[in-house]
Structures are given as C-alpha cells and as structure tokens.
Amino acid sequence: MNRSDGTDRALVVGRKPLTEFVVEALVSVGADKADAMLTADVLIAADLAGVDSHGVARLRRYVEGLRNGTINGAARPRVVQETGGVSVVDADNGLGQPALCFALDLAVERAGEHGVAAVAVRRSNHIGIAGWYTERAARAGAFALVTTNATPQVAPTGAAEPMFGTDPVSYALPTTGEPLVYDAATSIVPRGKLERLEREGRPMLAGWAVGPDGATSTDIPRVVAGLKAREGYALLPVGGLGEEHGGHKGSGIGLLAELLCGPLTGASWSRHTYGPQGADLGQFVLCLDLAALGDAGHIARAVTAMTDEIRAARPADADVPVRLPGERRHRSSRERSAHGIPLLPPVVRDLGKIAELIGIKPLGARDGRP
Template sequence: MTVTDEKVLTRFTTEALVSAGARRDDAELTAEVLVSADLAGVDSHGVARLRRYVEGLLRGTISGTARPEIVREQGGVTVVDAHNGLGQPALCFALDLAVERAAEHGVSAVAVRRSNHIGIAGWYAERAARAGAFALVTTNATPQVAPTGAAEPMFGTDPVSYAVPTSGEPICYDAATSIVPRGKLERLHREGRPMRAGWAVGPDGESATDIPKVVEGLKAREGYALLPVGGLGEEFGGHKGSGIGLLAELLCGPLTGASWSRHTYGGQGGDLGQFVLCVDLRALGDPAAITGRVGVMADEIRGARRADAEVPVRLPGDRRRRSAAERRAHGIPLLPPVLADLAEIAALTGLEPIGPGPAGTAPVAPAGASA
C-alpha cells in the first residue's frame, strides 16, 4: 500500500482536473472536497472518484467551463442552474448563497439543477456550520436503491447531511439513505473484505453478496439494487429508510426542477439535483447561548454510560475528525486499485504519477496546462 501526503494528493488532483479542462479555481475546490474525504476515512468518495471526473471532462459529458447561475429567486428561496459543470463548485456556490440569504431572511433554501457528483455532502454542511448556520444538504444520484416493495432500483443512494455549530467542533451527520453506498462495496472489494447479506438484492429479488456482480449489475442497470436503511421489507424499518430516500428525491428532483434519480443522466449530460436548507442561529436567539447549549448536550451524550467499555460513545463527525488528524500526521493510504486509477489518470493528462514511498511524489503539470 502506498501512503501519500495530503498536499501531494491535492496537487495531483488539481492538476489532473485542470489538464482535463476544468478551470483552476474549480479544480482546486473539487480537489479540496475529494481529498477531505480521503482524510476523513471516507475513501469511497475521495480520489477513488477522480477518474470519473477526468474522463467526463475529457469526453465533454461534464463541462469544465460552466458557471452556476441563479435562475429564480423569491424571498429566501433561490434556484441555481449548474449548467452540467462539476458538482463541487456548483454546490459550494449554492451553500455560500444559502448562508448569505439566511443571514438576511433568517432561513433560506437553495435548489440546484443540472449538476454532477458532489463528493461528500458533509463537507458542505460543515462549511455552513462554521459560518454560524444550521444546514441540511442532500443530493440525488443514479438509481441504485429499490424502494420498499420494488423489484428494481429507482432511488439514488441519496445522502442526507446536517451540521450545527457548537461551542467546540460542529456536529455533522452525513450518511446515505441506502443501507450501504455502492462506494463502500467497491472499497470492501479493494480491501478483500466481504459484503453482508441483506445489503443488496439481485434481479431475482433475493439477497446478493458477490460484490463484483452487484457493482457491475448496478452500473449496467441489470436489475441489481441496494436496499434502503433498514433493509428488505418492513421488519427492520426498511420502509422508513425508503421514506427518507423519497424525501431526498423530492427535494432534489421534482421540487428542484432537476431530474429524479431514475432520469438523472441522458444525452445532455448530468442533471443531478441538490438542495440546501440553512437557518441562521441569530434568528433563533443569541448564537453564543445556542452553541453553548448544543455543546453541553454533546458533552452529555459522549459521557453516557457505555454499552461496551472499550467503545466510546461518539457523535456524528467524531470518527471523521479522528481519521483526518491521524492521516494528516501519518499520510493518506492509497490501495493498489486506487493507485492504478491515478496512474491511468496521469497517463491521460500527461502528469507524473504518484509514486510509491512514504509520501508519494508531487505531480508535474504538463507544458501548456491551463491556469
């Protein structure tokens, strides 16, 4: 396994995107979001996704020159058209706009249409929390999840994230509405680990556990489907997870003017939808008092009697922050399949590949790369 430095990986990701046709400011932001996922231990949404972006830019199915545009405004509600650009710059534009509008109106909502993959939703929610707002962020995705009672995928894995400021670090929840995201299956396969029964079903509606078959079946839309949080049927609450997935689909599809997951990608490129809701804490009271109360609540929860003396009670975001601190100190591990993908990206874009060793190597931009 190769271990690389955060700065090396960020530079490589930035230069790869620039070489593929993205503007440098968009490439830098996208690289920051991707590498933040690797730092946080969410490897399924880190640079393992970079090849998808680079190939899309090179093929022209993702626009490297698009700028998000406000197309509708009324009060604290805004609609943004991403024009099939990279998802990270589009959603960051929407998030910052939502924070600004919430400061003016107390609460705001920003919907994004014609967007692409955004990386980890929690990055955006936490950005809002650090700016003094409560935020909820969600996005749809390609269809991979079978709603309760369905025998085919209709919903995306549709992450829902929320974050709230505290007197310390923000509390930030970020999770897919499927029992497991496809990216985790890919990561388990790279690590040589199995998936569990009840996470996915095959075309026959029975539990499927062969990761390559499930992943390829999902990509090819051959009847394989992941299951919503709670799993198959209603016995363990699968219908509740299905209902939360439907909420994300509504906010990011029909209500937004984007396509819902079953129709997200077509001949015109990406049409993912995203939705941001922000509440400025000043509309609720004194921000210092509110964050103080939230901080006390967080301390009480973490101090609860443990079910297992060796396992701490944690709040959303705790594990990601511990991982980021460790990986900043010791480097980001890159599994061989990810390193192979990065080598292919280097070949496509004319960069020097990230090499083996404790800190990798810094990429060199090819002559004539855009700035």
C-alpha cells in the same frame, strides 16, 4: 520526493502532492483552475476523513466526464430564480463541487438576511461528500442541511428494481469545538462502500443488496457490476428488505431526498439522471441563521452540553464508547493530516492509468512531509 507509480503496493501520500496531482489532472482535461482546486479539496477531505469511497478513488468519473464533454469544464453556476429566502441555481452541467459550494455560500448569506434560506440546484453533477458543505456552513456559524440525488441504485420498499439514488443527507451545526456533522446515505450502504470492501478483500453482509430476482446477494463484484450496468441489482434502503426492520422508513427518507432534489428543484429525479447529455442531478440546501433563534453563542454552548451528556451515557459495551456523528471523521482527519493519506493499490493503479491517459506525471511516493 522519490517518484514511483506505486501500482503494486499501498501508497502513503501527503495532502499537498495529492492535491497538486488532482488539480493538474482536472485542469488537463478542461476544468477551470479554481474549480479544480475546490473539487480536489472536497475529494481529499473525504480521504483525510477516512471516507475513501468518495475520495480520489472517484477522480476517474470527473476526468472522463470532462474529456467526453458530459461535464462542462467552463461552467458557471448562476441564480435563475429568487423569491425571498428561496433561490434556484443552474449549475450549467459543471462539476458538482463548485456548483454546490456556490449554492451553500449563497444559502448562508441569504439566511443571514432572512433568518432561513433554501437553495435548489439543477443541472449539476456528483458533489463528493455532503458533509464537506454542511461543515462549511457550521464553521460560518449556521445550521445547514444538504441532500443530493444520484444514479438509481436503491429499490424502494416493495419494488423489484432500483429507482432511487443512495441520496445522502447531511446536517451540521456549530458547537464550542468541532462542528457536529451528520452525513449518511439513505441506502443501508452506499455503492462506494462495496467498492472499498472489494479493494480491501473484505466481505459484504447479507441484506445489503438484492439481485434481479429480489433475493439477497453477497457477491460484491457481481453486485457492483450489476449496479453500474443497470442490470436489476439494487441496494436496499436504511432498515433493509421489507418493513420488519424499518426499511419502509429508510425508503421514505430516500423519497424525501428525491422530491427535494428532483421535482421541487426542477432537476431529474434519480431514475432519469445520467442521460447522454450529462447528469442533471439536483441538490437542495437548507440553511438557518442561529441568531434568528436567539443568542448564537448560547445555542452552540447548549449543543455542546447536550452532546457531552450523550457521550457520557452508559455504554452498551464497555469497550465501545458512545460515538456522535462526525467524531470518527474528525479523528481520522487529524491523524492523516499529520501522517499522510494511505491509498490502496487499486486506487494507486487507477491514478497511474489516469496520469498515463492524460499525459501528466504519476503520483509519486510520499516525501515524509504530509
């Protein structure tokens, strides 16, 4: 493979070398090897799926957290309470990916025993894309719903300051083909999308975010910087500002995520996360064993028949087909698995800086084998 830091150009890289780079970076700053491999899998799954805002562009936050001790590289999630099909997991302030994977697998197992199971996670960190976990459950034959809270960035309807996180909600269930996977933030856009638009030199739309004065702002650098610095800038919930287009409904779904991941879980809700000792994020998993409802194969076939019928609906625009959740991500994953993952120059530069900071080899150019 021809080595280059690629700082002035886009880089197309295969999954294998990108995985090796991420794992080496995390292990170099104190992560357990197995946890590093799982975290790399989740990050790169996002890049493969075209969700670049939650892929290796997020690596720096993990590297810095492990280096400065706000993320525990030796953490071991453990069950601290269990009653029937309900379990509570303490993530030990470790990487969020291994903690939530532990909780998800536990929920699938317990749902097999009880028909339904819920697992709450406290003292956790950023988990990457929520759809990775629900798809994992669906491939195991179960229905799953996952949500997490996050740093406060969203102004609830009527508020003039951010209180909620972007709090994604994901669900997935089996079909006779690829699982049906929904994964979306409860804000009108996540901050990561603004960061991606800025990297690509594309504009944001009015009505996505507001400044400290409550007025719409479309200045991406100012909005992103203001969100990070907690200077009163805020994203808006699904539906946008006020109630005219249903912003109060998106705000209510965001509140649900905050309740499930905060007070009900024993973690901090978004306005109180990310203190000097770590994140204390909360996550919540609900899992349903399809066999508890009847014949699991029949249910999967019924879901497939339903989704086929939806796809066959008369389109509003003849040039834009009806699309179901997850289809674009599955298509991107197939294409990028075959041809490589494109990384934009700002991401390549940041990965180069990470490599220099921790003393590992920089990510090289693609060698032609994805």
